[in-house]
Amino acid sequence: MADDPQNTPGNGPEDKPEGAPGTATGSGRKGEAGTGPEGDQGDAVKTTETARAAAEKRATDAEAEAARLRRSNAATKGTDxxxxxxxxxxxxxxxxxxxxxxxxxxxxxxxxxxxxxxxxxxxxxxxxxxxxxxxxxxxxxxxxxxxxxxAVAETNPARSWGDVGAGPRDTAEPEPATPFDRLREAYGSAG
Structure with a gap:
């Protein structure tokens, strides 16, 4: 098999000198580093498990310390x-x-x-x-x-809008009696 990492040139037992670490003949005890295909993997698994256990212990200790500090802070704040x-x-x-x-x-x-x-x-x-x-x-x-x-700009309502012809007047002129009288008055003709 060409894709198998065990069979690549330089990886096989035939390429390593006898007695070298990592070969079955390098050490007579099983399960030690460098003894057969499961020895290297076993060491890696043990190292990983040890690191995981240490990390979990540190996390547990940190959580316990954080809880203790929270209780301590709550107790201190409550008295003031x-x-x-x-x-x-x-x-x-x-x-x-x-x-x-x-x-x-x-x-x-x-x-x-x-x-x-x-x-x-x-x-x-x-x-x-x-x-x-x-x-x-x-x-x-x-x-x-x-x-x-x-400041708010002061405005005079009469000045700002001008005279739009609505609203009460100073001089009250009598309202024209008919619409024609209204037109005559608007156009300035008497008649």
């Missing part, structure tokens, strides 16, 4: 409830200040998110978690004063 409460209170207060900023900036800035980006939220929170609404409004007013391009 005051710090945890303070952290939650601070986060909640900052959320309230952000909401107050958005509300205060809604009518004054084109994009209320600009107030969140440009103002220091932590400085606007009062002591004990209270929000100083006057300080928030003053901060938004100062932002509009410092950066007027962020």
């Amino acid at each position: 409830l005051d710090a945890l409460r303070e952290e939650v209170r601070q986060e909640f207060t900052e959320q309230l200040v952000r909401a107050e900023l958005r509300a205060a900036a809604a009518g004054k800035l084109r994009d209320p998110a600009d107030a969140l980006a440009l103002l220091d939220v932590s400085s606007l929170a009062g002591s004990g978690g209270d929000i100083d609404a006057a300080a928030v409004a003053a901060a938004v007013d100062q932002l509009v004063k410092d950066k007027p391009y962020l």
